[in-house]
Amino acid sequence: xxxxxxxxxxxxxxxxxxxxxxxxxxxxxxxxxxxxxxxxxxxxxxxxxxxxxxxxxxxxxxxxxxxxxxxxxxxxxxxxxxxxxxxxxxxxxxxxxxxxxxxxxxxxxxxxxxxxxxxxxxxxxxxxxxxxxxxxxxxxxxxxxxxxxxxxxxxxxxxxxxxxxxxxxxxxxxxxxxxxxxxxxxxxxxxxxxxxxxxxxxxxxxxxxxxxxxxxxxxxxxxxxxxxxxxxxxxxxxxxxxxxxxxxxxxxxxxxxxxxxxxxxxxxxxxxxxxxxxxx
DNA sequence: ATAAACGCCTGACGGC
DNA sequence: TGCCGTCAGGCGTTTA
Numbered sequence: 001x002x003x004x005x006x007x008x009x010x011x012x013x014x015x016x017x018x019x020x021x022x023x024x025x026x027x028x029x030x031x032x033x034x035x036x037x038x039x040x041x042x043x044x045x046x047x048x049x050x051x052x053x054x055x056x057x058x059x060x061x062x063x064x065x066x067x068x069x070x071x072x073x074x075x076x077x078x079x080x081x082x083x084x085x086x087x088x089x090x091x092x093x094x095x096x097x098x099x100x101x102x103x104x105x106x107x108x109x110x111x112x113x114x115x116x117x118x119x120x121x122x123x124x125x126x127x128x129x130x131x132x133x134x135x136x137x138x139x140x141x142x143x144x145x146x147x148x149x150x151x152x153x154x155x156x157x158x159x160x161x162x163x164x165x166x167x168x169x170x171x172x173x174x175x176x177x178x179x180x181x182x183x184x185x186x187x188x189x190x191x192x193x194x195x196x197x198x199x200x201x202x203x204x205x206x207x208x209x210x211x212x213x214x215x216x217x218x219x220x221x222x223x224x225x226x227x228x229x230x231x232x233x234x235x236x237x238x239x240x241x242x243x244x245x246x247x248x249x250x251x252x253x254x255x256x257x258x259x260x261x262x263x264x265x266x267x268x269x270x271x272x273x274x275x276x277x278x279x280x
Numbered sequence: 281a282t283a284a285a286c287g288c289c290t291g292a293c294g295g296c
Numbered sequence: 297t298g299c300c301g302t303c304a305g306g307c308g309t310t311t312a
Contacts, residue, residue, distance in 0.1 A: 002306095003306095038288085065306080080306090081305095081307075082289085082305065083304085083306095119289080120288085120291085120304090121289050121290075122288065122289065122307080161281085161282065161283085162283085165283075168306090168307095170306090177306070178305055178306085180305085242305090262284080263285075264304095265303080265304085
């Protein structure tokens with residue numbers, strides 16, 4: 001389900017209140033429950049259930065698409081993958097039965113609880129004293145000040161890869177998924193199959209700007225309309241290419257194309273996003 | 281080193 | 297109505 005902006009939105013809600021309940025900062029764990037075994041990536045279930053009780057939540061942060069819940073001695077890391085979601089239930093709600101697709105829950109001493117819901121069962125939880133044991137291979141945060149255009153250019157230069165799969169590679173840069181990658185490439189006027197080390201410095205700088213722009217927009221949009229997918233609704237997207245197959249390009253009017261690249265549906269404008277060489 | 285294919289899962293949707 | 301294939305905001309593993 002989520003890419004960086006959605007994860008960021010959820011993290012902010014867990015800090016400030018939202019997701020149905022109050023902020024979870026300061027909550028103390030009473031017990032944990034795992035309803036679908038594979039949801040727990042590590043440690044073993046007995047370890048997980050033994051270590052959590054008594055630990056207090058100090059902070060909730062984000063790294064790439066991971067939610068990081070900082071506890072006294074451990075970190076609870078959550079990856080929503082395709083269909084995961086979190087909700088906070090008040091004491092009253094927490095007395096009711098679980099909903100379909102609830103996969104795990106953290107019960108707090110005040111009777112409220114944090115529930116992980118995930119229809120497709122791809123999402124994962126980790127409990128780790130050292131978060132780097134899970135996050136260690138992630139690339140830079142898109143908004144990291146240290147990620148200057150010169151740095152990004154060098155990163156692109158050091159690979160010979162198609163832009164679309166490269167941008168989606170979390171060890172290259174953390175947080176982009178299928179939607180925001182397509183949107184970034186469109187804004188930067190780059191073809192998804194363009195090869196990374198063929199970009200000029202200017203193109204690289206533009207791409208970095210585009211990535212930051214679409215992520216910023218995403219965060220702003222999700223912040224104002226919390227209930228998104230799977231929650232019904234009248235959300236219509238303000239995407240420029242994603243799911244706009246056959247519709248006119250907002251810049252030139254040509255029909256937006258869709259094709260499979262790296263096993264993912266990829267949307268782009270064949271007019272605005274041309275390959276520099278001559279592949280197709 | 282890069283990229284494709286597949287597995288993991290459920291649900292929604294379109295065609296027949 | 298039911299059945300079937302396809303697709304979905306992700307990622308790890310295996311294979312070319």
